[in-house]
Each structure stands twice: as C-alpha cells, then as structure tokens.
Amino acid sequence: MKLMIKKIGFGVLAIMLALNISGCEATKNASNTQKGGAIGAAGGAILGAIIGNNTGKKGSGGELGAVIGGVVGGTAGVLIGKKMDKQAQQIEEEIPGAVVERVDDGIVVTFDENSGVYFDTNKYNINSASETLLNKLAGILMEYPDTNVIVVGHTDSTGADAYNMTLSKNRAFAVTNFFTSKGLNSTRFTTNWFGEEQPIADNSTVEGRSKNRRVNIAIVPNEKMKEDAKNEAGN
Numbered sequence: 001m002k003l004m005i006k007k008i009g010f011g012v013l014a015i016m017l018a019l020n021i022s023g024c025e026a027t028k029n030a031s032n033t034q035k036g037g038a039i040g041a042a043g044g045a046i047l048g049a050i051i052g053n054n055t056g057k058k059g060s061g062g063e064l065g066a067v068i069g070g071v072v073g074g075t076a077g078v079l080i081g082k083k084m085d086k087q088a089q090q091i092e093e094e095i096p097g098a099v100v101e102r103v104d105d106g107i108v109v110t111f112d113e114n115s116g117v118y119f120d121t122n123k124y125n126i127n128s129a130s131e132t133l134l135n136k137l138a139g140i141l142m143e144y145p146d147t148n149v150i151v152v153g154h155t156d157s158t159g160a161d162a163y164n165m166t167l168s169k170n171r172a173f174a175v176t177n178f179f180t181s182k183g184l185n186s187t188r189f190t191t192n193w194f195g196e197e198q199p200i201a202d203n204s205t206v207e208g209r210s211k212n213r214r215v216n217i218a219i220v221p222n223e224k225m226k227e228d229a230k231n232e233a234g235n
Contacts, residue, residue: 047104075233112214124170138182146225150218151176153193156209165195
C-alpha cells in the first residue's frame with residue numbers, strides 16, 4: 001500500500017503539474033512534517049478538490065472550505081504535520097485496503113469496492129465486512145480527538161441523477177452515523193454527497209464504476225490543534 005504525500009500549495013501547484021510529480025511511498029519521500037514550514041495559508045484547495053468541493057457543495061454543515069481552512073505554515077505547520085503523518089501511517093498500517101493520502105494539512109482516506117468498505121447494490125446500510133474496517137478507523141479517530149472529519153459519498157453513473165444523489169447522501173450519512181454511534185462526537189463531522197458528479201474512473205467499464213462507487217473520508221486538524229501548535233511554536 002502506498003501512502004501518497006501531496007502537501008502542496010497554490011504557489012507550487014503549476015510547477016508540480018508541469019513536472020508530472022506524483023506521490024511515492026512515505027519512506028522514500030520527504031514527509032509533510034518536513035514540508036510543513038514552507039506551505040502558507042493558500043493551501044486547502046487541493047484537499048477540497050479531492051473530496052469533491054470543486055463543483056460546489058451538496059451536503060450539510062457549511063462550506064467545505066470553512067471546515068478545511070488554510071494550511072498552517074512555519075514551525076506550527078511542522079508540528080501539525082508530525083501529528084497528521086503519524087495518524088496517516090497508523091491508518092495505512094491498520095486498514096491496508098484503504099487508499100491513504102496526505103494532502104495539505106489533512107488526510108484523505110478512500111474506500112471503494114476493492115478496499116473492503118462497500119455497499120450492496122442500491123443499498124446504503126453498513127454490511128458486516130465494511131463494519132470491521134470502519135471500526136478500526138473509528139478507533140484511530142478516538143486516539144486523535146483534535147481533528148474534524150469530512151465524509152463524502154459518491155456513486156457511478158448507473159441510474160437517474162436524482163436517484164444517485166440521494167443514494168450517495170444516504171451512504172455518506174450511513175458512514176457518519178456509524179462513527180457517531182461508536183461514541184465519536186457528532187460536532188467533528190461534516191457530511192457531503194455528490195452522486196455521480198465526481199467520477200475518478202471511466203463509468204463505461206465495470207472496473208471504473210466500482211471505483212466511482214466510493215466514500216472519501218478527509219481528516220483535518222481542528223482549531224484546537226492549530227492553536228496548540230501555534231502556542232507551542234511561540235507564534
């Protein structure tokens with residue numbers, strides 16, 4: 001499993017794309033901890049785009065940008081990076097089927113039918129196989145209380161647009177409700193859904209559709225973590 005390191009801001013995004021730089025294994029790359037001091041408040045757009053904010057929000061709990069916020073730079077950013085790197089590594093080790101990416105100051109975890117967390121056709125209840133992995137993630141979230149969590153539901157293009165929008169909403173809330181039923185504070189969560197509007201693969205193929213039927217979970221530092229880091233850094 002590869003832990004993708006993508007902590008970049010607007011100032012370097014064009015250069016990164018031009019050079020076609022992609023993520024590698026965490027042990028072969030500079031960590032977000034090392035990069036944290038160089039990233040400014042313009043960050044967060046990349047994280048927002050990955051979880052679905054680039055076409056407008058369909059969910060609840062306010063604009064995603066307000067939840068994500070800007071990336072913290074300087075020494076405080078380094079301190080936050082250390083905590084988020086550690087959490088991302090733990091998720092990767094304990095949930096090997098998930099795709100774990102470190103983006104900006106946050107972590108994006110993607111579950112699809114190939115990663116162990118999935119829904120039966122036209123269903124949105126959490127089945128037993130999915131429950132096992134989500135239980136592991138719930139336990140990790142308990143260990144890191146100073147974070148906010150964004151749950152985003154997506155579908156493939158099979159079926160009517162309106163139906164898919166409702167299905168993605170129900171699946172996203174099923175995941176959020178699962179977490180809160182395990183004792184996680186509901187105020188940490190923002191739930192969003194985009195139906196078939198955010199494909200990451202070709203909907204004309206069986207494999208592509210299976211990847212598009214997914215739930216993204218973004219984990220970002222909350223204001224307490226940011227303030228604690230700034231105080232520790234002497235900002």
